Amino acid sequence: MQIFPPAADTAVRFAVLVLVIAMVGLPLGAWEYLQSTYETQVGWVQDQPVPFSHAHHVGDDGIDCRYCHTSVETSARANLPPTHVCMTCHSQIWTGAPVLEPVRLSMATGEPIRWRRVAQLPDYVYFNHSIHIDRGVACRECHGDVTDMPLMRRAKPFTMQFCLDCHRDPAPALGPRELVTHPQGLGWTEAQKRAHGERVMRKLGIKPDELDNCGVCHR
């Protein structure tokens, strides 16, 4: 006995097929998405012992990166600020705030605050801040606009491709040296950036064809 006409049969089969694709496909898609952000960690934040906000301190209060990340111009590492840097202000303002209790405790005991890292490379990759800053590569090229970050998050995928894309064509990333810590930059067009960068490359003798040698980053 035939309950459905043959046409309905095709429709049912099609509906079942769609359902199966949805059931298998959606979780697979979600899994792939998670995998990709899992690998690159872009957009990830970490729970921190103190909810330190770059949006407030840099965006609202206008504190320069170098006030806290003191060695970024002179050495490979940018450094995280020791507790007494926080206390230059927080012994005066927000002195009783419960969120700052771990800061006061760290000051009293001498135990450093243990920040969880969000921007980190594997050990086998060599990176150096000072050379990038010296050439006018701004913090925002690699760390994004931190005035938009109530909690620090990973802005760019620190993959090999990310490094190589710029090393093979650095011109658009070479901005004015005095604006390296500016969180947004000048809002130049791509053409303006490139024209400025090409002048810098000629002046400093930057050679992209040598910047993708393996030994630059794997020493």
Ligand code: HEC
């Ligand atoms: C140059 C002064 C200055 C320094 C240095 C400073 N802060 Fe602040 N902080 C402020 C001001 C001003 C506020 C008031 C909040 C605002 O701007 O909205 C604040 C607010 C806060 C708050 C309250 C939540 C918030 O963001 O509104 C926390 C938590 C905090 N600071 C943590 C720290 C830590 C941790 C350090 C050291 C790494 C630090 N601050 C260094 C000036 C400073």
Ligand code: HEC
């Ligand atoms: C008042 C101090 C202060 C200022 C100013 C400041 N930072 Fe920070 N920064 C911190 C602290 C404290 C941490 C560690 C906690 C966190 O990750 O938010 C940090 C963490 C970071 C990290 C993550 C490092 C990692 O691997 O976990 C980056 C990137 C960073 N800052 C970039 C910047 C840039 C770019 C600027 C300027 C545009 C800036 N910061 C200005 C205090 C500061």
Ligand code: HEC
């Ligand atoms: C060319 C890309 C690039 C630029 C430009 C850059 N950083 Fe970084 N930054 C990185 C990488 C990559 C790491 C991770 C280094 C590691 O784990 O060895 C890092 C790590 C950090 C850290 C964590 C502490 C440390 O030293 O490892 C801070 C803080 C930081 N950067 C702040 C800054 C500030 C402030 C500026 C601008 C003055 C800046 N960075 C410019 C790529 C960059």
Ligand code: HEC
């Ligand atoms: C936005 C552009 C940009 C990005 C992104 C970038 N770099 Fe660079 N890098 C440069 C420039 C420009 C120089 C300086 C080249 C010169 O002066 O010859 C440089 C130089 C270097 C040097 C020093 C080379 C030497 O001869 O001493 C190292 C090491 C380095 N980069 C590693 C990295 C790593 C690792 C990454 C990725 C995590 C990275 N860079 C991402 C632009 C960039």
Ligand code: HEC
């Ligand atoms: C401008 C910097 C830079 C240069 C130049 C560079 N690498 Fe890398 N390399 C990286 C970074 C950053 C990672 C870490 C990637 C990650 O954690 O996802 C990496 C990772 C690797 C890995 C680990 C496996 C992987 O793919 O994640 C190998 C192998 C490697 N690089 C080989 C090379 C070889 C061979 C060359 C020369 C042809 C080279 N690299 C040139 C930055 C660089």
